[in-house]
Amino acid sequence: MSLTEWLHRADSHGATSKALVCGERSYSYSELKEVITRVAAAFVEMKLPKGARICILSQNSDRAIISFWAAIWAGYIPNLMNTRWSVRELELSLADCEASLLLVDDSFIESGEALEKACGFLDRLIFIGERKDASSGTLSYEQLITASPCDDRSGTASDDVLLNYTGGTTGKGKGVVHTHSSISSALNICFAENFYDHRKTLGLVVPLFHISGILCMAATLRSQGCLVVVPAFEPSRVLRLISEFNVETMMMVPTMCRMLVSSEDFNKHDLSSLTSILYGGSPIDKSLLHELFNALPNAEFFQVYGQTEGAPISFLHPETHRARGDEERLGSAGNVAHGVSVSVRDSNGKELAEGEVGEVCFKGEHVMNRYWNQPETTAQTINDGWCHSGDVGYMDSGYLYIVDRLKDMIISGGENVYTTEVENVLAACPGVSECAVIGVEDETWGERVHAYVVLGTSNQHDLDVIQRHCRQSLAGYKVPRSFSILDALPLTAVGKIDKVALRRMAL
Template identity: 40%
Template structure:
């Protein structure tokens, strides 16, 4: 139960098989393993000791995957950086868990001076781009060439493998601590239901800082398959890559699927190699499922529900539940049943299981559930109770155990597959000198599922515009968290305790919807 085991197995059994394809670069397991062992040695020489955190701020690449595996091989723990964050958010995550080494590619070089200037502990920066390392940075290729290969540190089980920062309802990100056992179990559980082998050729376009991308890497190494890596999502490039590289498997969020279907050259590409497509990270509209299966009738389509704290899978709705009959019956709208090794219950606020068909909160138990939140004992105690993870998601379960999500109990917006926590955005807006009060909610959006909407009460004598609010937010948070729309009001609805009644703000936007998330 250690995350380098799959690489060890492939080095023994299939050393000459290709593991990574990134542009013109193709590396066999043997080549990849040597690079990983040497890079791990370099990290140790730079001071990385067991459990030390190492971050990567980069677009997807074969080098990113090398950094991940080298960190584990050398005994460290990952702290992947959200590539859509602003500098203050990046620095918070580095400072919070005392990260000492940061890998950076060409795309994010402009952020390095700001990170170095404001981080409590300026990290050692290693360049993993396509050119020469800028002055003051180490070069990954030079480190690999100059370092001796080291033996696998062999960390596993309950040893810390990863800290993944997710938005916090307090306005600050929370570091989800995942052990080797958590991640390994989650992948094995998934693979037991949906077999994955060395013949798989997996498309990596989901960002690797996301749990969906990271877990896909782990399961890929366990299976011994090949990774075809794209730096970011581009519909034309994805379609061409599926055809050229004969991709068999992919995971996409609904907005990506929609972009592929709507691309003008979609019908011109041979996508017959694609056997399995998993969609997740945000719910999808039924018409997208209909369109995908109309275009690719032999495709095995499945929908997964999960969260970072579960590494990530809680439940999956399998391909057989996407048949014409299942779509007509509404079964395809379910997020499936609890996976192998995962216990799922729907409970009331006291933790008592509610009758089937009754809405309550989803709680989950299994070996895939996180260790807790880094340095946040109160948040951990709230989320983990008696061995169960309280997800904050509202749902009901039918008589066959299928889950149907109907609302989000925690104050979170999912926009294009990205989690946006209202409190974080509200804290930024409230710092504007013209703002008296504000509330942030999610409203339906045709393309992104939900979009960020701010309701603002201005101080007397001040006048704000949407652009002014957005520009103010951009300096502190990622663009996807900034409000797409702003409503100005004289007052906000308040409870008798003075709490803003967000449900009243949300109702006009969701009253004609069959559920309160999109």
């Protein structure tokens, strides 16, 4: 099945239903199909090679979404680029995937012009924003939509459908290639688990360049819901849009959840329409989860665990969240998803028994096809059909627990220290607002635990107090031996704590 199947139904099922809202613009399903097929025709008229890569550097917007689907409809491969990368990083990504077109919005027109000069292989720079001062030689969105609609050229289930670069929190990003089949399978898993409801209004606040943004957007359109597109996450704007458009569901990372519930505008808007909070992307501390329970009593909570190479892997369902007293289960990544297999393995590839800690490996029809131009890395990651996640975890009574990233695990005096365990204890300490833990070199122990903490405004704790708190719950070798106090933790483009940046700070 082609991923464009929902577009073929747009004229017959719910044609007049609202599909997308972005600022002052809104589209019915038939209107959205019309403009997507027009932009696709404009791409086809450029006579690009089959499977050409079309890179989109844009904040969340209607035009970015239209361009994404137009590329697929035309038989090309869209790559929604990381908007927080430097020009140099963007240049490397464009070169890596040998892009034919680069589309930019208002925020990136200067970067786009610099990239066009640096990347001689680009056929065209196209402006999909609102500003009127784009260079005269740049093709505009208004010119694209003058083309006459074209037929679907998207291909078959086994064809490549999109390229999505990993966030690179553990190093250089890799280009993950998905097919029509793998993304369709991911959506089928989500629907089977009731992660997405049909015909719901979803506030699209996660960035489109993240796999969760792509899946949220695609699932909403496939189920004939309505997308309320938020260009960038600003709590006051998000709260206003929830109230204005009766947003029913949103996908957020924990950092977004914290920012939303901590906003001074939180109690100024009617949020009663918000009945479903989807979250994932990084661990969430239980204190924040309980704060969300109290702040949004009408909402069901649903956690998803996955990664760019294959999402979803597991779900923590609403019924587990409802059992508020089951703190242990709330700290898990939930049950393995429908149609997915999980195996926890040691460094030799041997499957471990329940309760034993090892690397989480998974398989399913939703797993990526390959890394772009990296056959050796692909072979290392996917072995005998099993995708190696790089996450350390264990199974217990049907629940999957993630304790760390393999590359984040600290080895101190020959003992493994899982940073998530230490961070959960730190987060429960009164006066600690946010925290992150890394390993730093130590002459005696090889590595020692170093903690970065953000203190609450009303509680300026002595670090000895925090350390004593940790000793009550952790073995001595797990207790942070050194601390840094920060005003805020550095974040990646998708709101995860940037441990690469923290390690640089520790040098």
